[in-house]
Amino acid sequence: MSTAREIHVGTPAPDFPKKESITIHFHDFANLTTEKDERVESPIFSAAGFQWSLIIYPGDDSSDLSNESPTDVLVDYEISMISSDGDIHETNSRSEASFRKAAKNGGWGRSNFVKRENILNKDNGILTNGTLTFLVSINPNEEYYCRLKKKQYLLGNHIITYLVNDKETADIAFKVGRKVFHAHRSILKARAPELYELATNFDTDTRMPIENVEPKIFELVLKHVYGQTILPNTWAKHSKQILEAPGKYGFNDLKIEAEA
Template sequence: MGDHQRDLAFPPPGHCLPRTSSMSVTDSVTAVHDFRVTGYSLLDGMGVGRYVSSRVFTVGGLEWAVRFYPDGSTAHCVGNASAFLYYCGRDKDVRARFTLNLMEKDGRLSQVTNAYMKHSFSPASDNWGFIKFIEKSKIQGSPFLHNDCLTIRCLLTVAKESRTQDVETSLITVPKSNLHKDFENMLNDGEGADVTFDVGGKLFRAHRCVLAFRSPVFRAELFGPMKEKATQCINIDDMEPLIFEALLHFIYTDTLPDHYKDGKAAAMQHLLVAADRYGVDRLRLICENKLSETIDVQTVATTLALAEQHHCSQLRQACIQFMASPNMLAPVIETEGFKHLVASCPFIMKDILDRVSSIWNDRQIDKR
């Protein structure tokens, strides 16, 4: 009997059992909603349990709202303001993760609440948040109270229903392609390099054939009628060495260097200019996307000027949309970047004001 059981458990030598695999997949949707609370001084003292609410917004196909209690949500939080996320749905339960943060004048987030909260929302448990969101004494004179206004940013991730799907199985594990790493090593090692660039006194060695196939501008410079006379060393003016280094890294690997992946506005702006200059379209679009995700009061005007100069229509639209958002235009106008924008692109004001007017008209229609 024991031998028979072992035969069932272990296949004979050279025989493979059929194998299947599956996995559970849970997708999510993440979005940001900014709730601007105007006239804070008039709300202070309105009473415990009384609140002002954002408009209802949609994330993951479900409706949500942020509520701010200037004098706290309950008597247990005397001296504190409260903030809660409310689930407006009535027909299903949903799991979510979120943060509520106060925003400073320049668009930076305060450290009042910087931890994610998780909650399973349902019609019976439709709110979750911070009973002691911030001490009221810390609001007056703080960097996040500007012109008697507070802005609460809600970063919300909503989990969708889990699903099960098959996983392809194989007896042989094939490693992922590391072609981009090979090209990165080729760039870093300089083996076989046949052209040198002088950028601000720093020398970069590269391979003409790689540059030519990745950039139409390099192709013309290195092989076309307009090719440089002294092709052994080419001077690059009006570009920082770090930006040119990032450009080369992308040309060889089709990826951003690690220290560019956080999408800091200044670096992305310079890299966008370089990508446009050398016709590296995918890099230009990546820069556009990252800039559109990090627009704030301090950077929107300079980013819009850049979008105008380099014909980045999607980035231009994102900037105008941000500036036309309720109560955003006034603080943007105060920045140095806006003064530069008006000086370099005076005609852009008409588009901004047209967008503001359109949003205002839509809001009036919604109120009817």
């Protein structure tokens, strides 16, 4: 079987999932169910950043690739039946195939892919010691993937904004002037790591003092950590003070945004 090679021009996004190929074996094929519409499904596997399963219908000569992810997916795919000598016997492929999220009967495939009698015919050399083998190749759609990641990021921001200064669930507190602000270590660790490190020895009872920052400025910065947008008129009014805060407590992404 030939080996595919890839050449990249430029640098791909660091989190962009690359094309992946998975080999799936259905053992003892001759004794799998032959009832009409009865399916045999592979375990769920990961490929190109999403979850999948391969479904075959031994009695209907069909095969389907099913999306098991909690989101809709757009990919190019190939399902290839591999013969005993390692060559491709038959291929079913589709470009920009849209898969609904974890939907029953929501996969893509082909009816009458390879007839059962042809698979069982030893002269065709398809089975390897009774095992039917497929090679599934999945190539994610970059534009769709980037839109999806942006949507997921915005949704994540939308959720955590409700936790800003939530005293009930907080596990760290900051004393800024006469005001107290409550926060969550897990969020600080992800979005303000330097402040997280500085706050190691403090909690909601032993409040970490914040000096040389006005309460309203710290509140703006904290809300930004929790995903809230600082409005343009607020930038204009407090830009100097906002820019000073990142240098003191490590809000580097805020500094970059302010200087953009």
